Amino acid sequence: MISTRHWPAPGSDTVVMDLIFPYAATTRDITVRVAPRYLPDQSDPDAPRHVWSYHVRIENGGTEAVQLRSRRWLITDGAGRCESIEGPGVIGQQPVIEPGMAFDYVSGVPLATPSGTMDGAYHMTGASGGFDVDIPAFVLTVPAAGGH
DSSP, X not given: OEEEEESSOTTOOHHHHHHHOOEEEEETTEEEEEEEEEOGGGOBTTTTBEEEEEEEEEEEOSSSOEEEXXXXXXXXXXXXXXXXXXXXXXXXXXXXXXXTEEEEEEEEEEESSSEEEEEEEEEEEETTEEEEEEXXXXXXXXXXXXXX
């Protein structure tokens, strides 16, 4: 899923945004929101393989357009094993996010353990130069039976 839209959307409510995206961090007027979701249909605990999707929303609350140039993720599984992933853009794009706009995307991550964490940063550029934007640390957990 990829989209760019006005933020906040007409009639939107920050309480609703906090319910949809339980993790958020703001750096230099850029807010990164994350909503992870366990994917039982793609997971196989006996393998062991546990898969989550994560929906990221990047909101530009500033006064200048910014471009997401690169990403850096730190993924830690439940056994404490860490993996660092760096690369250009996200999902094959380096989006430009205009003031008052947002960029959304969904990606995924597999782990060998039923829990873990992710956090990181995006490198952005704008008219005033380059800067890093924090991606909030978020938890990946297998929900209790019957949950998603």
